[in-house]
Amino acid sequence: MKLEDYKNRKQFTVPKGYFETLNSRIKEVTCGEPKAVPTSPRRIHKYASYFSYAAMFAIIIGIAVHTMPVPDTNDNRPATARSASSREIAQNNSDRENESEYIDNVFDNYQISEYAFYCYLTEDE
Amino acid sequence: MAKKAYNEKEIIECLKEKNLQADAFSAIVEQYSQKIYWHIRRMVLSHDDADDLVQNTFVKAWMNIDKFRGESQISTWLYRIAINETLTWLNKNKHEHVSLSSPEGEVADQLESDAYFNGEEADKLFQEAVSRLPEKQRLTFNMRYFEEMKYEDMSEILGTSVGALKASYHIATKKIEEYLNGKD
Numbered sequence: 001m002k003l004e005d006y007k008n009r010k011q012f013t014v015p016k017g018y019f020e021t022l023n024s025r026i027k028e029v030t031c032g033e034p035k036a037v038p039t040s041p042r043r044i045h046k047y048a049s050y051f052s053y054a055a056m057f058a059i060i061i062g063i064a065v066h067t068m069p070v071p072d073t074n075d076n077r078p079a080t081a082r083s084a085s086s087r088e089i090a091q092n093n094s095d096r097e098n099e100s101e102y103i104d105n106v107f108d109n110y111q112i113s114e115y116a117f118y119c120y121l122t123e124d125e
Numbered sequence: 126m127a128k129k130a131y132n133e134k135e136i137i138e139c140l141k142e143k144n145l146q147a148d149a150f151s152a153i154v155e156q157y158s159q160k161i162y163w164h165i166r167r168m169v170l171s172h173d174d175a176d177d178l179v180q181n182t183f184v185k186a187w188m189n190i191d192k193f194r195g196e197s198q199i200s201t202w203l204y205r206i207a208i209n210e211t212l213t214w215l216n217k218n219k220h221e222h223v224s225l226s227s228p229e230g231e232v233a234d235q236l237e238s239d240a241y242f243n244g245e246e247a248d249k250l251f252q253e254a255v256s257r258l259p260e261k262q263r264l265t266f267n268m269r270y271f272e273e274m275k276y277e278d279m280s281e282i283l284g285t286s287v288g289a290l291k292a293s294y295h296i297a298t299k300k301i302e303e304y305l306n307g308k309d
Contacts, residue, residue, distance in 0.1 A: 001247055001305075003298060003301060003302055003305070006247075006248065006251045007270060007271065009244065009248060010243060011242060011243060011244035011248045011251075011252070012163075012166055012167075012170075012172070012241060012242060012243065012244075013241045013242070013243045014162075014172060014241060015172070015241070018176075019158075019159055019162075022158050022159075022162065022176075022179070023154050023155050023158050025180065026154050026158060026179070026180055026183045027151055027154055029180060029183075029184055030150060030154070030183055030184055030186075030187035031146070031147035031148075031150040031151055031154075031187060032147075
């Protein structure tokens with residue numbers, strides 16, 4: 001077969017009716033009227049589940065914030081100083097326990113009458 | 126109602142008017158869609174790929190319609206876009222397409238499995254021979270051989286001199302003939 005003979009042979013084909021729809025498809029994506037965007041029904045289930053997750057998260061955060069010890073925001077001292085003060089606080093707590101023993105005695109005595117309490121407070125004098 | 130005859134000058138004038146652009150472009154689509162499709166199809170071979178590329182070509186043309194100043198023919202402008210789209214696509218999918226280094230019979234195999242190829246063994250061989258040409262030579266060959274385009278128009282589209290295109294076409298036909306004769 002000569003080279004010229006291949007020219008008119010119908011080698012390639014297209015799906016049936018292809019060229020009838022090609023122009024309209026091209027026009028649709030170019031100069032055609034803008035297609036109305038179909039509105040899909042609102043997916044309530046999806047958003048409801050998102051909302052429940054958000055609510056659960058908010059509750060967990062709320063509980064965490066509520067139970068978390070609030071740092072002293074006025075404390076502008078450096079970390080080392082704050083660390084030292086925490087040791088002081090521990091010491092103070094221990095002292096306070098001792099103090100409370102004293103206070104307990106006072107309160108034990110407070111159960112008695114005002115006069116007896118006065119006598120108790122002034123008995124050393 | 127009789128379809129209005131395509132008038133290039135009139136269409137170019139309409140393209141300059143915003144309110145007439147869509148109608149003018151619609152006329153361009155009707156005039157050139159098939160030509161552009163076959164031009165792309167002969168390069169990429171597959172119908173599905175050609176379908177995508179012909180749409181991309183017109184989408185690009187529409188998006189850049191304001192840049193078309195009417196200095197060249199509409200067909201020249203469309204062919205340039207189509208060629209750019211096709212060459213970009215071929216380069217992206219190079220590993221899937223036949224080149225000079227590809228094993229023989231690859232195009233024949235591809236065409237064998239193509240539902241929209243109707244050719245015989247000889248046609249497959251011919252397509253294999255054309256596919257082995259360098260891209261620009263293949264473009265030159267297709268435009269001249271199948272579309273019977275004038276060298277002057279090809280020169281404007283491809284940005285190559287008429288002399289170079291004639292030489293390129295001559296070399297392409299020789300290569301194809303040699304390939305086909307070698308298979309006899």
